[in-house]
Structures are given as C-alpha cells and as structure tokens.
Amino acid sequence: MIGVLSYLVFFSTVAAILSIAVLGLNLQWGNTGLFNGGVAAFFGAGAYGTLILARPAQEAQFGGFDIPYLVALAGGMAVAAALAWVVGRLTLRLRHDYLAIATFGVAVAFENVMRTTEWLSGGARGVRGFQRPLQDVIGAGLTYNLALLAFVLVLLALTYLFLERLVASPFGRLLRAIREDETAARSLGKSPARIRLTAFVAGSAIMGLAGGLYATTYAFISPQDILPILTFQIWAMLIVGGAGNNRGAILGAFTIWAAWTSSGWLLSRFAPSEAQLYTGTIQYILIGLVIVGMLLWRPQGLFPEKLVVSQSGRTNKPTKAGSVPS
Amino acid sequence: MAETVLETRGLTRDFGPFRAVDGVSLSVRRGTITGLIGPNGAGKSTLFNMLTGELRPSAGSVHLNGRDVTGLSPDAMFAAGMGRSFQIPRPFARMSVLENVMLAPLAQIGESLLGPFLSRKAMRAQEDAIRAKALSVLEFVTLGHLADHPAGKISGGQMKLLELARVLMGDPELILLDEPAAGVNPTLTGILIERIEELNRQGKTFVIIEHDMDFVMAHCDPVIALAEGRVVFEGTAAESQSNPILLDAYLGAMSDD
Numbered sequence: 258m259i260g261v262l263s264y265l266v267f268f269s270t271v272a273a274i275l276s277i278a279v280l281g282l283n284l285q286w287g288n289t290g291l292f293n294g295g296v297a298a299f300f301g302a303g304a305y306g307t308l309i310l311a312r313p314a315q316e317a318q319f320g321g322f323d324i325p326y327l328v329a330l331a332g333g334m335a336v337a338a339a340l341a342w343v344v345g346r347l348t349l350r351l352r353h354d355y356l357a358i359a360t361f362g363v364a365v366a367f368e369n370v371m372r373t374t375e376w377l378s379g380g381a382r383g384v385r386g387f388q389r390p391l392q393d394v395i396g397a398g399l400t401y402n403l404a405l406l407a408f409v410l411v412l413l414a415l416t417y418l419f420l421e422r423l424v425a426s427p428f429g430r431l432l433r434a435i436r437e438d439e440t441a442a443r444s445l446g447k448s449p450a451r452i453r454l455t456a457f458v459a460g461s462a463i464m465g466l467a468g469g470l471y472a473t474t475y476a477f478i479s480p481q482d483i484l485p486i487l488t489f490q491i492w493a494m495l496i497v498g499g500a501g502n503n504r505g506a507i508l509g510a511f512t513i514w515a516a517w518t519s520s521g522w523l524l525s526r527f528a529p530s531e532a533q534l535y536t537g538t539i540q541y542i543l544i545g546l547v548i549v550g551m552l553l554w555r556p557q558g559l560f561p562e563k564l565v566v567s568q569s570g571r572t573n574k575p576t577k578a579g580s581v582p583s
Numbered sequence: 584m585a586e587t588v589l590e591t592r593g594l595t596r597d598f599g600p601f602r603a604v605d606g607v608s609l610s611v612r613r614g615t616i617t618g619l620i621g622p623n624g625a626g627k628s629t630l631f632n633m634l635t636g637e638l639r640p641s642a643g644s645v646h647l648n649g650r651d652v653t654g655l656s657p658d659a660m661f662a663a664g665m666g667r668s669f670q671i672p673r674p675f676a677r678m679s680v681l682e683n684v685m686l687a688p689l690a691q692i693g694e695s696l697l698g699p700f701l702s703r704k705a706m707r708a709q710e711d712a713i714r715a716k717a718l719s720v721l722e723f724v725t726l727g728h729l730a731d732h733p734a735g736k737i738s739g740g741q742m743k744l745l746e747l748a749r750v751l752m753g754d755p756e757l758i759l760l761d762e763p764a765a766g767v768n769p770t771l772t773g774i775l776i777e778r779i780e781e782l783n784r785q786g787k788t789f790v791i792i793e794h795d796m797d798f799v800m801a802h803c804d805p806v807i808a809l810a811e812g813r814v815v816f817e818g819t820a821a822e823s824q825s826n827p828i829l830l831d832a833y834l835g836a837m838s839d840d
Contacts (some may be wrong), residue, residue, distance in 0.1 A: 376776060385840050398668060412784060421699075422699055422700070423696070423699055425699075425707065426693040426698070426699035427686075427691040427693035427694045427698075427699075427706070427710065428693055428694050428696060428698065429701055430678070430682055430685065430686050431686065431694055433675065433677070433678050433682070434675045434678065436677075436685075436738070437674075437675035437676055437677055437737070438674070438675055438676075439674045440637075440657075440669075440673060441669070441673035441674075441675065442668075442675075442686070443657040443658045444635065444657050444658075444661060444666075444667055444673075445658075445661055445686060445687045445750075445753065446658045446661035446662050446687070446689045446753060447658055447686075448658050455695075455696050459696055470700065473601075501677075562677070562733070564677075564678070564679050564682075564733060565678070565679055565681075565682050566679050566681065566730070566731040567679075567681050567714070567730045567731055
C-alpha cells in the first residue's frame, strides 16, 4: 500500500513538473503560434542552471556559490530566459517550420555542449553533489516526497494563474492576433517582433522552471534527461490536451505521462523477451502515433481553446472551425 | 488644417529591372473619397503598399499631414493616422469578432507582459471603455449581432466591414481601402458604401482602390488613374468618363464587353 502511495506521489510530482513545461509551450505555440522544436534545451538550461548554482563546491567543477535553493531555482529560469533571448533574437524572424528546425538544432547543440563541458556540467556523467533543500530537516522518505509534491503543485498553480490572467488580458489578445495574422496585426499598429520575443522568453523561462524542479526531484541531471524525446513528449502533451487551453495543457501532461509510464511498465512486464530490448523504441512509435492520431481526428485537443466574448471575463466554446490548428 | 492629407512626390518602386511604380506624385485632399483606378498591372497595389508601409519606395517620398513618413513600418503608419483594409480580408480567424476590434486601439495598458499584473485597475477600466467603444463601432458597421462569433466564420463581405471597424478603433483620419467591393454581395456593398459616406461626412478622408468602374463613378471624387506605373489622369469622376487617355489605358482592356 505504501509502495503504491509512494509511486503515486512520485508520478504526480513528475507529471506536475511536466505540466509546467507544457504550460510554457502553450504560451509559445498555443497562444502565439511559435513553433519551438527545442523545448529540451530550455528545460535543460533551467535544470543545469539550478543545480550548478545550488551545488556545493567540488574539485575541478564550476560552482560552489552556496546560493540558497529558491534563488538558484530562479537563477535556472534566468539561464533559460537568457538562452531564449539569444536564440529568439537570431531565429524569431523565421516562420513555423524553419523556426522549429532552428530550435531543434539549438536543443541538440545544447545537449552536446552539456555532454562535453566536464568542468561545467560534469559531462556525460551529469551534475553530481547537489543535495535537495531541507532534506536534512525532513529526511528523505515519503514525507519529503509529499512536501516536494506540495511545493511543485504550488508552483504549478502559480504558473497556471499567471498565464490565465495573462491570456485574458490585452497582452493575450495581442499574442493571439500575432498567431492568427501578423500582417494584419502590424497594420493595426502592433509590433509583432517584440511581442514574439517576449512570449518566447517568458515561455522558455517557464520551461526552465520545470527543468529546475525536475532536476531537484532527482537531485541529478545529465544529457540523457534532455534528449529530443523530451521535446516530443511535451508537444504530445500539448496537442492531446488542447493547444491554447491551459487546463488542457495540464490534463494532457498527466494523460500522456500516465500513458508513457504505463506503456513502459506493460512492455517490460508482458512483451516477449526479444522485444524487451526495443521497449524505448516501441514507446517512441506509440507517442508518434498519439500525435498523428490526435492531429487527424481531434486537432483541437481534449479541451479546445475558448473564444473570448462580449461579456467581460466570460468565454464561449468555439465552433468547430474555431479550433483547427494553423 | 492643411488642405492636403496625403501627398507623394516622385514615388517609385522597382522590382529588379521592372519598374512597377514610376515617379508618382499625387495629393489627396482632406474630406474627399478619392478613387484610385487603373487596369491590372498598373501599379495600384504597389503604390498602395508603399503608402501603407508594407513596401519601401525605391525613390520618392510620402507625406502625411506634411510630415515625411517615407519608409515607416506599417505599425508606425497606423499610429501616424493612416488605417487600411486588405484586398483579401485578413480577419484574426480564431478570435471573436469583438476581440478583433478590441485589439486595435493603440497604447493599451495591458499590452505588456507585466502590465496586467502591475496596473490591474487601470487596465480593467480601459478594457471596459475599449469594449464599449468596440461594441458601438460594431453596431455602426452592422456587425453587432456577430460580436461573439469567430471572425473566420463570417462572410467575406462581413469581413470587409470588420476590417473597417478595426481600423475605426484607431481613429485614423485617413483610411485606405483595397477593393472594398470585390467579391462582396450587393447588399453588403450597399451597407459598406453607406458607412463610408457617413464617415466621410464626419470628416474622414478615404482613398479607395477599386476595379468596379460603376462603384468609382458613383462614389469617388476625385479620381486618380494609373497606367503602367504612372498617373495618367486626375480629375472628377465625370471628366474621367470622357477622358481619351484614360479610355485608352483602362477601358481598352474592357473593350470586349
């Protein structure tokens, strides 16, 4: 019984962390139409940033700043935001598919840099020596994991409320207008370039927060954690949940993470032993099928985007064509 | 106020070796509905795109109320007091008609990342004012009943009215319309013309590109005609009907009728 509870706590913690990353992607893609194909880089920047800032001094390793955990977590977000600002300045002129390719390349490059810069990231072995905050006070058992889950859920709630208020504001309206038709938005006095960069940096900082929390949960991060599959998983979560809808983003994260972990478990349990070797590959195929299937049969996702209507603060269900992805 | 709202001097645009607009100098008088006509390929759209900031001129200048606005970006042109519509309507399709219109006012408090959090009260008051104005502008263009519809689901003619409504939210004194009657059913064209003339009586100046000669003759005065990138005629609609150069340049293409 304790085992099941323990597992559920752990599962929920990771799913909630991934939800935060999906919310960040939703700001970029769902609201603004920015095709970020390099989610793993910004998630990774937050993860590495947080651990490197917070870890104690070690021989031949950059760091040892003795920075309080919460400051380090904010620092991780800042690293992700800074990376996004640089990448954004260089690539945001690009449209959809080109932006996706460019950011995908950034993510592959980021992973390789982390794999090779021993002094900074620990190379392929990953960042070691980080101790989770308050662990010596609370202890490492279920109590600690529950506290961590609560902390993650609070941050998920704050992120959700921040974004809900943001997309309901004139800023959110501006993001949607840029997503729908940049030329028309410009003809109405708006400056899409600046707004796109703002949304890209803000969304990436949120992904960085998710990365920082993920690394905290495991007290570890390595290049294996920021492979391209992470980007695909987070995209699948957004597409399944419903691009443009923050509640959909969270639902999608929990659904896909449940499907991912249970498919892994089922395969390892019931698949013939010759297939065991290919468990990961089979999961890749499954996630691809989920993305394609959703795009074919329910492109608006489980929770479609809502239409903002005349009564202040109210929204309506969109009509069918109101939610076809662009 | 000056008599002239918009003026171009020697406006020219090359596309490689091809000169689409060749030294166009024209002026648009305040309070007019000026028609811009010419056969296909005359350079109307290129000229229009230079006026609205979509295209940079190769040479020449554009002046709005005496101010040199040559080469300004489209958003700066809107801020300077020039609104425009598109030949093929560009609604924000997955946004409500109301949101389309509420987007347009300049300098909204909540248009920054932190604005909605730092100045909540002021933002809400401004939002209420913008919403009220948007609803009244939608009533004016007869789209009030569609406020809560997705803009991508209304008819082409209604989209043209929506574009006019969006532009009106910015209170421009000069409005450029690109083929407002093209592909629109006669009822909606009638409404559109009526609204344009009402706005014109209130003091707004219009420049209208239009292929439909009947439309231009009935509603535009003066008329400026382009052919092969140059101004070939400038005068009243009545004069234009009997002008031999214009007949040659423009109506020649329609002599099969």
